[in-house]
Amino acid sequence: MAQSLLPVPATSSATASSGPFRHQHNYAHLISTAATFPQLKQIHTQILKHQHHHLLFHLLLSSLSFPCSNTYSLSLLSAVPTPAPNLSNKLIKHLSRSNDPLITFFFFRTMQNKAFPVDRYSFPPLLKAASKSMALSEGKMIHGLASKMGFDFDPFVETALVGMYGTCGHISEARLVFDKMSYRDVVTWNTMIEGYCQLGLFDNVVALLEDMKSSDAEPDERIYTTILSACARVGNLDVGKIVHGLIDEHKLVIDSYLHSALINMYASCGAMDVARCLYDKLNPVNIVASTAMVSGYSEAGNVEAARLIFDKIIDKDLVSWSAMISGYAESDAPGESLRIFHDMIKSGVKPDQVTMLSVISACARLGALDQAKRIHLLVDDMGFGKALPINNALIDMYAKCGYLLAAKEVFDRMSRKNVISWTSMISAFAIHGDVDDAMNYFNHMKREGVEPNWVTFVGVLYACSHAGLVEDGRKVFELMVNEYGITPKLEHYGCMVDLYGRANRLRDALELVETMPMAPNVIIWGSLMAACRIHGEFELGEFAAKRVLELDPEHDGAHVFLSNTYAKEKRWGDVGEVRQFMKHKGISKERGCSTIEMDGRIHEFLTADKSHKETVQIYDKLDEVVDKIKRAGYVPNTSCVMVDLDEDEKGEAVLWHSEKLAFCYGLIRGERDSCIRIIKNLRICQDCHNFMKLSSKVFDKEIVVRDRTRFHHCKDGQCSCRDYW
DNA sequence: TTAGGGTTAG
Numbered sequence: 045m046a047q048s049l050l051p052v053p054a055t056s057s058a059t060a061s062s063g064p065f066r067h068q069h070n071y072a073h074l075i076s077t078a079a080t081f082p083q084l085k086q087i088h089t090q091i092l093k094h095q096h097h098h099l100l101f102h103l104l105l106s107s108l109s110f111p112c113s114n115t116y117s118l119s120l121l122s123a124v125p126t127p128a129p130n131l132s133n134k135l136i137k138h139l140s141r142s143n144d145p146l147i148t149f150f151f152f153r154t155m156q157n158k159a160f161p162v163d164r165y166s167f168p169p170l171l172k173a174a175s176k177s178m179a180l181s182e183g184k185m186i187h188g189l190a191s192k193m194g195f196d197f198d199p200f201v202e203t204a205l206v207g208m209y210g211t212c213g214h215i216s217e218a219r220l221v222f223d224k225m226s227y228r229d230v231v232t233w234n235t236m237i238e239g240y241c242q243l244g245l246f247d248n249v250v251a252l253l254e255d256m257k258s259s260d261a262e263p264d265e266r267i268y269t270t271i272l273s274a275c276a277r278v279g280n281l282d283v284g285k286i287v288h289g290l291i292d293e294h295k296l297v298i299d300s301y302l303h304s305a306l307i308n309m310y311a312s313c314g315a316m317d318v319a320r321c322l323y324d325k326l327n328p329v330n331i332v333a334s335t336a337m338v339s340g341y342s343e344a345g346n347v348e349a350a351r352l353i354f355d356k357i358i359d360k361d362l363v364s365w366s367a368m369i370s371g372y373a374e375s376d377a378p379g380e381s382l383r384i385f386h387d388m389i390k391s392g393v394k395p396d397q398v399t400m401l402s403v404i405s406a407c408a409r410l411g412a413l414d415q416a417k418r419i420h421l422l423v424d425d426m427g428f429g430k431a432l433p434i435n436n437a438l439i440d441m442y443a444k445c446g447y448l449l450a451a452k453e454v455f456d457r458m459s460r461k462n463v464i465s466w467t468s469m470i471s472a473f474a475i476h477g478d479v480d481d482a483m484n485y486f487n488h489m490k491r492e493g494v495e496p497n498w499v500t501f502v503g504v505l506y507a508c509s510h511a512g513l514v515e516d517g518r519k520v521f522e523l524m525v526n527e528y529g530i531t532p533k534l535e536h537y538g539c540m541v542d543l544y545g546r547a548n549r550l551r552d553a554l555e556l557v558e559t560m561p562m563a564p565n566v567i568i569w570g571s572l573m574a575a576c577r578i579h580g581e582f583e584l585g586e587f588a589a590k591r592v593l594e595l596d597p598e599h600d601g602a603h604v605f606l607s608n609t610y611a612k613e614k615r616w617g618d619v620g621e622v623r624q625f626m627k628h629k630g631i632s633k634e635r636g637c638s639t640i641e642m643d644g645r646i647h648e649f650l651t652a653d654k655s656h657k658e659t660v661q662i663y664d665k666l667d668e669v670v671d672k673i674k675r676a677g678y679v680p681n682t683s684c685v686m687v688d689l690d691e692d693e694k695g696e697a698v699l700w701h702s703e704k705l706a707f708c709y710g711l712i713r714g715e716r717d718s719c720i721r722i723i724k725n726l727r728i729c730q731d732c733h734n735f736m737k738l739s740s741k742v743f744d745k746e747i748v749v750r751d752r753t754r755f756h757h758c759k760d761g762q763c764s765c766r767d768y769w
Numbered sequence: 770t771t772a773g774g775g776t777t778a779g
Contacts, residue, residue: 130771137771168772203773234774269775276777304776311777335777342778367778398779405779433779 075102081110088120100124101131108138114147121154129161136166140173148173149182164195171204175211183208199225203232210239230261237267241274246283249274253290263290265302272305276312276336284309300326304333311340316349331357335364342371347380360391366399373406379646381406382415397428401437408441411723411750412641416445436464443472446721446748446755463489467500474507476755477764482507483516498530505539509546510754512768517543532560538568545575546768550584566595573605582609597629604633637725638702642713649709652700658709665708666699673738676761684729698731703749707736711743719746727751728769737763 071091078084084107091099104120107113127135132155139148152170156162167190174183187205190196196205202225209218222228222236233256240248249271256263268287275284288306291298298306303326310319323329323337334357341350354360354368365388372381385403388395395403400423407416420438428434435458442451451472458465466489473482486504489496496504501524508517521540524530537560544553553572557564569591576585586609592602603626610618626632636651649656656662670678682694703724710720728736728751740747741761749756757764 128771133771163771165771172773198772200772207773229773231774238774264774266775273776299775301776306776308777330776332777337777339778361777363777365778370778396779401779 071096071099072102075099075106078106081107081113081116084110085116097123097125101127101135105135105138108142111143114144114150118151118154121151122158126158126160129163129165132160133163133165133169136173137169140169140176145173145176146179146182149179162189162193164193164198164201167195167198167201168204171201171208175208178212180212180214183212197226199227199229199232203235206232206239207235210235210242213243215239215243215245228259228261230264230267233259233261233263234267234270238270238274241271244274244278244280246275246280250283250286263294265291265296265299268296269302269305272302272309276305276309279313281310281313281315284313300330300333304330304336307333308336308340311336312343314340314344316340316344316346329356331359331361331364335367338364338367338371342367342374345375347371347375347377360388360393362393362396362399365391365393366395366402369399369406370402373402373409378406378409382410395426397431397434400426400428401433404434404437404441408437408444410646411445411639411721412646413445413447413721414641414644415646416441416447430459432458432460432462432465436462436468439465439468439472443468443475444750446750446757448472448476448478461492461494463494463497463500466494467497467503470500471503471506474503474510475753476757477510477766479507479511479513479516496524496528498524498533498536501528501530502535502539505536505543509539509543510765510769512543512547514543514547514549534562534565534568537562537564538571541568542571542575545572546578548575548579550575550579550581554584564591566592566599569595570599570601573602577605582612585609598631600626600631600633603631634726636702638706639723640706640710640721642710647706647709649702649705651702652697653702653705656705656709658712661712662705662708665712666704669704669708669711669735669739669743670699672742673735676738676742678734678738681729681731681734684731698729701729701732703728703732704735707739707747711745717745719748721748721750723750725752727753728756733763733767733769737761 071087074087075084078087084103088103091097091103100120101124104117104124107117107120135155136148136152139145139151142148148170167186170186171183174180174186187196187208190201190205195201202221205221206218209215209221218236218239222232225232233252237249237252240246240252253263268291271287272284275281275287291302291306296302303322307319307322307326310316310322319337319340323333326333334353337353338350341347341353350368350371354364357364365384369381369384369388372378372384375381382403385395385399385406388399400419403419404423407419419441423429423434423438435454438454439451442448442454451469455461455465455469466485470482470485470489473479473485482504486496486500489500501520504520505517508514508520517540521532521536524536525532537556540556541553544550544556550572553575557568557572569588573585573588573592576582576588585605589602589605589609592599596602603622607619607622607626610616610622637648639646639648641647647656653659680695680698682691682698684698703722706722707720710717710722714720728749733756736747736749736756736758738761739745740758747758749758754765754769756769
């Protein structure tokens with residue numbers, strides 16, 4: 045769009061006697077309406093020409109609203125005559141509210157050198173600037189100056205000090221100032237409470253609310269809004285309910301802020317029923333409350349409900365779009381996340397870095413490499429290519445799209461790396477079964493002085509587990525506890541149980557489950573159960589499956605495991621009971637689903653799927669593939685199928701697994717491609733694994749399959765997992 | 770019209 049020009053260009057014939065620059069009020073108007081930085085500079089030229097130097101101060105204020113003009117503004121500051129105190133303070137306030145409040149102190153130093161007036165009104169905005177930029181040392185400096193000038197007993201200054209110390213995390217110093225105050229109003233109380241809220245010190249918050257009762261100040265809706273927002277952030281439903289109770293008790297008027305804060309608190313704490321009830325009473329709804337509902341539903345795993353609310357938001361803003369994009373990115377429908385993202389672009393709302401993090405994460409989940417590459421280019425175009433969190437996400441994305449080399453390239457090109465970068469890379473090696481590099485990078489990061497955190501250890505243990513390195517895993521676990529002082533979490537125990545289980549050390553696995561300091565969850569029992577299936581330990585497996593069902597009565601895997609186990613042992617009564625229960629509850633084995641990306645589109649195949657428009661060719665190709673690999677030694681392995689089908693049925697059930705269909709489609713459409721990439725929702729079965737290995741040799745293709753937990757790179761008849769998975 | 774406090778994602 046063309047930028048509006050000045051009414052009369054500075055190079056025109058406008059002089060002191062004619063045109064818009066003749067009168068001072070015209071300057072004032074021009075300064076306030078200047079739309080571009082060059083326009084402002086033109087006005088500057090005219091001001092100097094006509095010697096209206098007292099207008100330079102207005103010009104200075106105005107120049108602050110243009111980005112990247114700090115040097116210019118500072119030079120203006122050196123030239124302006126000393127203003128009245130109110131104007132001087134206006135400048136400080138302006139600076140403190142800018143996007144880069146830290147510059148306030150550069151300007152303030154110049155102002156002091158030029159002997160600009162400083163009075164008690166100067167201090168609150170100066171302290172605000174320190175808070176906003178978390179600049180404790182600047183804040184202390186201002187505190188010192190306030191004391192020197194005798195303003196540190198002004199209630200406004202004191203409140204600002206409480207705010208500054210609170211924001212900078214020095215809560216006891218904030219409290220010290222607070223306690224010494226002779227007069228506290230509701231804002232002071234709120235500022236102190238906010239400090240405690242930021243640190244999640246809710247006991248202090250509740251105590252302070254209690255103290256307020258014996259003070260002159262009554263808690264108002266703003267205080268409650270502050271607390272509710274903090275409760276929402278950390279998911280503290282208990283205190284949130286207490287606050288809700290107090291609001292009702294005091295019959296406070298619930299304005300839209302407070303109403304939205306209540307909705308947000310309940311939604312963030314997962315209490316969607318209450319949130320919904322409040323939301324339905326909110327009239328008119330507002331974008332904040334609606335966005336809170338979108339996030340709440342998404343987090344609760346109910347993206348459909350989130351979408352219904354999202355669709356009704358009239359003027360969607362960056363936050364609401366991003367909430368929906370993030371909701372889908374973490375759901376089972378990451379493709380929808382990308383579609384919404386494109387809608388957002390079309391609607392003209394500009395994504396920010398955080399939106400892009402969700403989009404990258406959606407790509408990672410989707411595993412679609414071409415999409416991923418396009419998003420990477422887009423992120424670079426948007427200027428986010430150097431941002432650390434973006435690069436960390438890109439590492440994860442490429443790794444999960446099966447392109448380990450690209451992940452490593454991103455990592456190598458990063459000028460700054462943090463623990464997340466290293467951890468992402470270690471986890472990348474882990475899911476690709478490259479335990480040596482996972483270990484190398486782990487040692488390398490330590491040499492670089494980057495301290496591993498609990499997530500790093502999950503990655504390293506995961507790598508050990510996938511490679512069956514029991515002793516190494518044990519050593520890493522001990523290192524974590526003894527040398528890094530990290531208390532093992534459920535995730536670490538999960539890795540260890542998996543490690544022992546897969547390595548057929550089921551007794552060790554069970555012992556760990558029974559002695560770990562917290563209650564094992566479904567994943568842990570499920571992992572033990574899976575290990576028992578692999579190693580044919582049906583008695584222990586039955587025990588584990590029953591523990592799984594205690595925690596999740598509708599767990600499909602446990603029911604299937606029990607049913608198969610009972611059938612193997614010819615306990616037909618038990619088989620019938622399990623089947624009956626599953627039928628009654630509508631539980632069935634999760635249907636296998638594989639996707640393959642072709643010509644920029646994602647093609648999805650379910651087990652025995654016949655809905656694809658090239659179904660006939662795909663099944664023909666399947667017959668052809670089976671013929672060819674049989675000559676290379678392929679023998680169908682039906683051990684993963686429900687055991688009471690007859691052998692023919694079993695053969696077909698295995699033959700039509702979704703990854704085989706996706707592979708055949710890849711063969712048909714990607715003749716020239718040397719690599720076929722498939723994403724599968726479940727673990728790959730023995731038969732498909734063998735099928736892929738042999739196909740990689742017979743058709744001379746690299747086949748990359750991502751299953752629920754790891755990658756299989758099949759080439760020349762071998763798999764990177766070395767058949768251990 | 771010279772100063773201090775509130776809501777949404779990651």
